[in-house]
Amino acid sequence: MNLQKSGTSTLPSPAGDTVVNFLDTAYRDVIMIEDQHVAHEGSNYLIDIPLKENQDSLYVFFLSARVPVDLFKNSASFFPEIKEFILVVPDWAFYQRVAEDATKNGIVLEPATTNVYYHIKRIEHQINVDSMRISGNGHPQLDFKIPRVPDDHFVSYRSEQYGSVCCPKDPRWEIIAEDAPFIKDFETRNNVRIKGIYRQNNGKEGEHITYYTLPGLSPEQRLKFILEKRSQWIVNKATKTIVFSAQVFTPQLIPFVKTGFNKTTPVTF
Incomplete structure (x- = not known):
């Protein structure tokens, strides 16, 4: 076995690598990220794998x-609710x-x-990264699984949250009328149909979240929508110069609320 550890320090993001032996002998429920799951445009990527995120769990991705x-x-x-994960990358x-x-x-x-093997931990505003290289024998055993979407959840590729319509007024209400023409x-x-748009109320002054589920689109089309909608959803765009950093986007699993004030409601434009 040829085992190497890399890095020397713990740093805020962008993160350095630290020297720690963090691997167990085996991991279950490992999630494989293959070419079929990935779309990219420029320096941005979408990993099109819906996954139920748990802040208290360690996740492993290959x-x-x-x-x-x-x-x-x-x-x-990249799965923003996950606080700790291991990323396995072939050399x-x-x-x-x-x-x-x-x-x-x-x-x-x-x-x-x-x-x-990268061990990535998100701690408040820091990202800590440990890494190890193993060649030959000594790799942990990896048992894979395909994540499933629970029946009472839906997959959202983009969400937009609006605050109060009045007290004080959320400036984003000034651009809500742009949604339909966009x-x-x-x-x-793009010769597609944007369907599966939902809304959930979370306040009595118009506060709500809009979710875009984008059924029927390819990963490439979904990423294109995410990037263009991100650029559109900016107040006073003409007066600003905004440069977005490269990102890895992932979908979210959202509970489907069937009753009550915050019931999940379809939206049409």
Whole structure:
């Protein structure tokens, strides 16, 4: 077994790597992130895996798709309710070197299984990262699962929260009328239908959250909608210069409220 630990310190995000032996011998319910789950546009990515998030649980992800690891370290939009997770990443650079050596020498080489394990903890406004590289024997056993959406939940790819309509008035009420024309324009340009929009009230002065579930869209179309709606949902856009940092987006699972003041209600434009 070839085991290496990397990093020297604990830093606020963007995070450095610290030297800690954090691995157990086995993990259950590991979630595989494959190419089919991933869309990207520019430096932004969507990992289209609905997952019920629990702040008190440790999650393990195996990153088979080629997504920059630094985005997982620094992006609070990757399953934001999860406070601790392990990210397992094949050492693609090592595998590439082995393949190049084999080609150069006209031989067949079977590389040792080599992964880098990142232990990422979100503590208030800090992100702490430990990492270990294991080559050959000594990897923890990983048992995988496919996450399921509970029957009483729905999948939301974007949510927008509005405060009071009056006391004081949330400035975002000034742009709520833009939703309908934005959606119609997006539908026309991309030849899609934006359906599955829901609203839940959370106050007596118009406070509510709007959820976009985006059924029937591909991951690429969902990411495009997320990015364009993010840019649209800015008060006084013409007076501002805003540069968004690269992000990894993930959907949220939202409980479907069937009765009461905050009942989940369909919205049409």
